[in-house]
Amino acid sequence: MESQADAGGRDHAVGSERLTAEQMDERRRQNIAYEYLCHLEEAKRWIEACLGEELPPTTDLEESLRNGVTLAKLGHRFAPDVVPQRKIYDGELLRYKATGLNFRHTDNINHWLKAMDKIALPSIFYPETTDIYDKKNSPRVVYCLHAFSIYLFKLGLAPQIQDLYGKVNFTEEEINNMKTELEKYGIQMPSFSKIGGILANELSVDEAAVHAAVIAINEAIERGMAEQTMLALHNPNAMLANLLDGLALVYQEVLYQAKSEKTANARNRVGVYKPEQDVYEELLTRAEIQGNVNKVNVHAAMEYVDEALEKGDVQALYSALQSEALGLREVHRENTEWYMEQLLIDREQKSLELGMMEPLEKEELQAAVEAANENANVHLCMMQAVSRINEAVRSGVPSQTVKELMNSSAKLPDVYPFAAGLYQRELAALQQQKPQGELTQEELYIGVEMLSAVALIDRALEAGDYGAFWRNLISAATGLTNIQDCCAQRYFAELTALKQRARRDGEVPLSWNDLQMCVHAVNSAVEKEHDKIVAIGLINEALDRSDPERTVAALLLPSAELADLDFPAARRYHDVLAAAKRQKAQVSRDEAAVLWLEEIQDGIHRSNQDGRNARKMSLAVAAINQAIKEGVASQTLRVLRSPGVALCSVIPECASVYQSELAMLMRVKVETEPQVISKHTFSISDHSCKQNPEQQNSDAAKKYTRQSNPSKLHGNSIDTIVLTSKSMR
Secondary structure (H helix, E strand, O other), rough: OOOOHHHHOOOOOOOOOOOOOOHHHHHHHHHHHHHHHHHHHHHHHHHHHHHOOOOOOOOHHHHHHHOOOOHHHHHHHOOOOOOOOHHHHOOOOOOHHHOOOOOOOHHHHHHHHHHHHHHHHOHHHHHHHHHHHOOEEEEEHHHHHHHHHHHHHHHHHOOOOOOOOOOOOHHHHHHHHHHHHHHHEEEEEEOHHHHHHHHHHHHOEEEEEHHHHHHHHHHHHHHHHHHHHHHOOOOOHHHOOOHHHHHHHHHHHHHHHHHHHHHHHHHHHOOOOOOOOOHHOOOOHHHHHHHHHHHHHHHHHHHHHHHOOOOOOOOHHHHOOOOOOOOOOOOOOHHHHHHHHHHHHHHHHHHHHHHHHHHHOHHHHHHHHHHOOOOOOHHHHHHHHHHHHHHHHHOOOHHHHHHOOOOOHHHHOOOHHHHHHHHHHHHHHHHHHHOOOOOOOOHHHHHHHHHHHHHHHHHHHHHHOOHHHHHHHOOOOOOOOOOOHHHHHHHHHHHHHHHHHHHHOOOOOHHHHHHHHHHHHHHHHHHHHHHHHHHHHHHHHHHOOOOHHHHHHHHOOOOOOOOOOOOOHHHHHHHHHHHHHHHHHHHHHHOOOOOOOOHHHHHHHHHHHHHHHHHHHHHHHHHOOOOOOOOOOOHHHHOOOOOOOOOOOOOOHHHHHHHHHHHHHHHHHHHOOOOOOOOOOOOOOOHHOOOOOHHHHHHHHHOOEEEOOOOOOOOHHHHHHHOOOHHOO
């Protein structure tokens, strides 16, 4: 690969060896080819900067321009009203890649020519359509692109094109191929260095005056005095616009740097054959001066915008965006707040990407303005749609309400016409709760999102579609709380039953409140069931441990929901339930068998019944003892026959015997040691009735020696006396 020094021809004119005429001519043709390749690279980089797209390699650029797509995109970039995006044929190059060039690609070239005409680039620079499409004169196309770039830079609409001569490398093969291509078509290379002068001549009335003014500006720039440079710039003959005295120092610095760079590039071409020397090869042209002035103005305007954003000053931002230097389109005062919001977002995003805070470029500002205008317009349409929705809800017509809710401008979630009544009823209720009687877009969004989910759940219940039901029930849009996966089937069953009852009663579809209440009810029921199971486990565990206190504590758990618990009967509960548990294990032949809630409750009821029976017997025994003391046989007989004492075979004929026997037994108990006499103390046999009454009394007295109260007879003792008396009878 040749270096740029070799390719550009520097140092070839000066050397120790003298070149022949043929060698010098060959070197000249190579230099022309290298310089043209440099202009191709300059045009390529400038287009990439304008479009933000990567183009094919430099050596393929001429071929890639033939379809006109890139040129049409340039036209759209700088004259979008003339070349709208939709007019660009084969914009994605799908047709071109599949079948190559098509005659319709010439439409793209014509669009570009019309865009340049719209911007008022002098037509002297325009190529013919065939120069591009048929590649008849590609240097003319590149020449036009350079003129286009310089002209746009002068207007402040595009970046400045670079001078890359001597700064890029091409292989010897690439240079020779280009040399051959240029010789093949016999094309005269345009003078790219004279574009600035030609533009000045084309746009100026008094060429000499303009030329003199531009020379004076270059001289002032060279002297380095900002005030003198500013005076030269203000010369009317220079026909410069948008000069701002406050930026004089910046103009001086930027113009001096531009002039120095141009001079260096010109001197870089020493030894390159030129048919004639142009004064503007080292001096800044009027277009370049104006372009740099515009560049400074644009940069200053961008900084004003950045400062306004930093301060959050809406009015200052609007003034900065109105700057002529920026030339922003469609800036509206009423959208200033939107500009502030969008620009702050874009500014923050840019700082994150670059890792540093930088002002937004002109193109970025224009994009933000357009985005903000779009957002403002969308918001306005949305607010108008919301107003119509509120009016429809107030009108009370479900179909009209649904129609307005489905308006895309309202930016609401999906709306289902089959649930029109649901939307109307619920939104009307929400609207009545608002002091102003108006629902905001956010309130409508949340409300419609929930109601739509409810409508889908209701329809799934109607169809018995469990899958659709569950998907919508757990959806965040539904807004239901405390949904448990383990209860899914219970929710479905309960809500299906509720839906069926509502249908029978002729009621409206289920509401959100119906769903939430059902979820809470199912959760509560499941929780109670779980707690009951835990309580049952604790009761059975206490029974296994033979711990009456623990059994009572477990029975008293609220979650067990056991009824008719009587604390004094605690021991009895434990005994009865423990016996029932052992019997169940024996019957089922399962040592791990447990009592369930119904069995436990039944044991409690049996224990309570035993207690009640015992209390009745105690009262009856007390009455018998009292009757014995009173000594009235008939009274004693009556209480002996009381159901509470449960005595058997009591007959009136033995009344006096009952009285005397029981009275004697009571006296014996008083005289003997205080021990309780069991009901089964006496062993009654058939021959007892044949014994001598006195002997029987003596035997009875001897056997009734254990009693707790010496003055009272227990039921068992009384029962024994009754049986003895009957046998005597």
